[in-house]
Amino acid sequence: ECVQVTTKDQNYDVFIGTEMLAEAWILCDNKVKQADHIFVFTDQSVWAAQQSYFEKNFDYPFDVFIFPGGESSKTFEQYELAQTFLLQQNATRQSLIIAFGGGAIGDVTGFVAATYMRGIPFIQVPTTILAHDSAVGGKTAINHSLGKNMIGAFYQPQAVIYDTHLLKTLPTREVRSGMAEVVKHAYLSDEQWLATLLHESQQITPSLNHHLKRGIEVKAAIVSQDETEQSVRKYLNLGHTYGHAVEAAAGYGKLAHGEAIMIGLVFTLLLSETYGDISHEDTLQFVQYALRNDYPLDAIHDYPFDQLANYLMKDKKVEYGELKFVLLKVIGQPIVQTITLEECRIVDAKLRAIIR
Ligand code: NAD
Ligand code: ZN
DSSP, X not given: OEEEXXXXXXXXXXXXXXXXXXXXXXXXXXXXXXXXXXXXXXXXXXXXXXXXXXXXXXXXXXXXXXXXXXXXXXXXXXXXXXXXXXXXXXXXXXXXXXXXXXXXXXXXXXXXXXXXXXXXXXXXXXXXXXXXXXXXXXXXXXXXXXXXXXXXXXXXXXXXXXXGGGGGGSOHHHHHHHHHHHHHHHHHHOHHHHHHHHHSOOOOSHHHHHHHHHHHHHHHHHHHHXXXXXXXXXGGGTTHHHHHHHXXXXXXXXXXXXXXXXXXXXXXXXXXXXXXXXXXXXXXXHHHHHXXXXXXXXXXXXXXXXXXXXXXXXXXXXXXXXXXXXXXXXXTEEEEEEEOHHHHHHHHHHHHHHOO
């Protein structure tokens, strides 16, 4: 199965299926065959878990560059090491890089590809659930000590090959974290789909492919309309304004991104009860789903509102001291609403009261 992504620079396919890696290469045959040299960029854990599967399903000669994994792959130092590697290997503009890993590997590899000789082709082969999100949309980046994802470029891959067989070795916590973005995509899109999703338990089963494909469709539709975040792309921040504040207050890494986003989604739903037509029952049902799937919502009690407020006010979306929140008019219908910090404090108190 395949989802088309259209952007100004480039149109490309996102192939999705289980154990279709070998077939998918045939579909992107030209891109692969035309390359004068193929490089696989991955991280230690992904390579340890999936090297043999990759080699079994990829029939071309390649050289591999291994990042340490997670956020420590997205540093200036690793960026430079990767560029040095490409130079030493005499990579040219006709070479191809394959990003084989999660969002971190996709982000740093995409930025290396965007900037090596002013841009060489790359293909994403995502290995996490979260990467159904990060592999689509063309955002690439590394981190600066003063801010996450602060150095980067918009740069589209030639193709995305999402073989969900690769997800089978993903740690449970990464499954949980990635599913938060799938749930977000459902809230942005469709009530029926959301209901199905919230009724299922989180497992790597064939029905997951369907959810991931729908998630990719939602993301692809939004970024096709607004590549550079001038308009509708900001809807993708649903749950993220408050979620990012929680993530930052915890210290990056202490809560998985998706774990913080689930708390952010609860906040968004409570806010949507006031400004939209979301019922309190909907919110409570979502909280039940989160608890059933072991999201540590109660972590919120470790971070008092005043601490979150500092981070909220630093959000990129703050204008003249007013916070802009994406919330839901109804499920599938996001809107942007200006909220004062005092309103946030009231909703924050409601959130703390329903999560014990
Ligand atoms: P990740 O790439 O760090 O992967 C999470 C962990 O799982 C890592 O330790 C990795 O080694 C391991 N792993 C990955 N796949 C595995 C597999 N199949 N089997 C075993 N272990 C595996 O993280 P992620 O959650 O995929 O992505 C998070 C990153 O994505 C962040 O850096 C975030 O900034 C970025 N992101 C980017 C965008 C975008 O639009 N570009 C969007 C959202 C998030
Ligand atoms: Zn996110």
